[in-house]
Amino acid sequence: MxxxxxxxxxxxxxxxxxxxxxxxxxxxxxxxxxxxxxxxxxxxxxxxxxxxxxxxxxxxxxxxxxxxxxxxxxxxxxxxxxxxxxxxxxxxxxxxxxxxxxxxxxxxxxxxERGEFTKRAFLNGRIDLSQAEAVMDLISAKTDTSFDVSLNQLEGSISNEVKKLRNVLLGMLAHVEASIDFPEDDVEDLTYNSLQEQGNFVLGKIGKLLDTVYTGKILREGLRTVILGKPNVGKSSLLNAILRENRAIVTDIPGTTRDIIEEYVNIKGIPLKIVDTAGIRETEDIVEKLGVDRAKEFLNQADLVIAVFDTSEELSKEDYDIINLIKDKKAIVLLNKSDLPSRIDEEDIKKHLPDKRIINTSISKNEGIDKLEEILEDMFLSSEVKISDNTIVTNVRHRDQLLKAKDNIEDALQSLDLSMPLDCIEVDIKNCWENLGEITGDTVGEDIIDKIFSEFCIGK
Ligand SMILES: Nc1nc2c(ncn2[C@@H]2O[C@H](COP(=O)(O)OP(=O)(O)OP(=O)(O)O)[C@@H](O)[C@H]2O)c(=O)[nH]1
Ligand SMILES: [Mg+2]
CATH class of the missing domain: 3.30.1360.120 (Probable tRNA modification gtpase trme; domain 1)
Structure with missing residues (x-):
């Protein structure tokens, strides 16, 4: 141009x-x-x-x-x-x-303008839209892993998958057209069968890509991790130990942390956005109360909770409140102060939180932090998704298009099941083809292009 x-x-x-x-x-x-x-x-x-x-x-x-x-x-x-x-x-x-x-x-x-050089690379056909988006992700990557995933995307990992699927869909459309133009009963049966097979193939591939969205989101935005526990159990000590610096004030006075403290840290390639909170308890102190409310708010948005208990004291009502708060959350339990005589029965905690990983730690002696990091890695990487050999969807726009494409191909498959007329089915296949095309920018409108590049930095 x-x-x-x-x-x-x-x-x-x-x-x-x-x-x-x-x-x-x-x-x-x-x-x-x-x-x-x-x-x-x-x-x-x-x-x-x-x-x-x-x-x-x-x-x-x-x-x-x-x-x-x-x-x-x-x-x-x-x-x-x-x-x-x-x-x-x-x-x-x-x-x-x-x-x-x-x-x-x-x-x-x-x-x-912002991103205008990269926009020209796209408009002049050197890279497609998902590759242009990868450029921005490369620049803003916070960990080696998220950088690697973006580099894959720049080299065309998403583009290639999407192109393959669009080719299959195009083949399906051609098949439908031919059957509409030359309707013969025996051919029609064949058409339905083959469309079903190819439709299922596309659906399966879209599903696989969507399976990576959670990992992608964490790589991009960081795992939102909240440290939760009643006052004085060692939450701020844990934050400091993970960051390896004295970020939060630690004292033996319960109620030391009043506000939330947010930091970024990279643990074994997993970006963590870690939040230390005010100890959860009933309190008349207005400032502390606000802190407790904020802690609960953050809990709702958390991807992961690290719940800390003090083993040197018996479980109190506040501890049971915490147990209830984290029951349905992805959580790791720390039984802290293991250097002191224990007054907690681990079995009791297991009974209430049967599916949670439990670690004994002594944060002041720096014991158990490695184990915590190992479990984090394990929980994160043991999911279906292996980062190295997979195309990872990190972009929310791509996810939305994949979800739309999935709906459309599912509709098409359902109509095929019901032997609906081919021209109805054709519409759904075409929509799916267009949804996927928006990822690479083949079928995307100018407004979306402008919006994407407006989020770039100047000079890129
Ligand atoms: N013995 C022992 N003491 C610890 C350990 N971890 C933390 N402490 C002590 O426990 C006290 C409370 O630690 P903090 O990290 O401030 O606890 P917190 O949970 O952040 O407390 P609040 O901010 O009040 O909710 C401090 O005196 C720490 O030195 C541990 O593993 N063993
Ligand atoms: Mg604290």
Missing amino acids: DFDTIAAISTAPGEAGIGIIRISGKNAIDVGDKIFKNKKQFSLKECEERKLNYGYVFNPKDGKKIDEVLMVYIKAPYTYTKEDIVEVNCHGGIIPVRRVLEVVLENGARLA
Whole structure:
């Protein structure tokens, strides 16, 4: 496509060794040519393509030097955007990059919108929409695992699956068309059977992709983990032990933590968004009461609860309240202060929470934390989904499209079961084909494209 010329600062703002200004579009090389001279007074076009050229950027209006730079131009189509591209490596730091950008904008480029370079890569057909989305995920990845999954997606893991399914659906549509155009009774039976077989194949594959959504969500957003327990059992001590820093205040006064404390931590590749809460108890103290309410709110949104009990004391009413609160939750139970004589019968807890993993810990002696981390890994990775050999759906938009596609193919299969007329079935198959096409961007509207790229950062 024939677009105008855009430019933006592609490196993060702040002081750094170098800063990069990127220019893309049909006049990119002209713009670069106007503002660059190398040491022998050659302009950019007189220099070799695809080579970093040492020289300086100047203002053509008054000839004043702006910064010493390395500059390169690369001709379309073998570039990120499939357009002519110029990149200026100037000194990092707010002033040099801003001054270079200003002179670029004065000489024929316009400031790029968020994600506009990647949007052009998509519109010019170098990558599809799911790959463009992967670019953003790569940049914002918080753990190695989520980075790896995004890299797979950029290399086409989702695109390939979706393309295969759309091909099957297209075959089904062709079959339906042919049967409508040339109706013969014996062929019709065959048509129904073969459509059913292929429809089930598509449904199965969509189901497999949807199975990965939970893992994908955790990789993307982090496992929301709430530490819960009555006051003084060692919740804040646990947070500190996991973070390996003294983040939360720890004292032997019950009711020390009043507000929630939220931190990110990476445990064996699993991103955890971990929350320490105020100890749950009935209290007249207004501030503490608010803290307890917030703890309960967070509990509702949690993917995982770490429930802490103090084994050096007998189970109290508050402990039983906690047990009730976590019964139907994914939870790990810590019996803490195991360095002190025990007054809790583990069997009693097991009786009330038969399906929960229980660990004895002494957080102050740093015992049992490894075990907790192992169990976390185990719980997370023992699910059906193995990250390494699977296409993982991490994107909510993809999930929604898959759910729609699933509904449509299920409708089609049901209609086939009831031997409904083929043109009714055709509509559902076509819808499924379109739902999947929205993932790769083949059938997507402009509004959705704009929305996706507006969430990108400037300069990407
Ligand atoms: N003996 C022993 N003491 C511990 C252990 N873990 C924590 N403590 C102590 O228990 C007390 C309470 O610890 P905190 O981490 O503040 O407990 P909390 O659950 O956050 O308490 P609140 O914020 O009041 O709800 C502190 O004096 C800790 O040093 C342990 O494993 N053994
Ligand atoms: Mg605390």
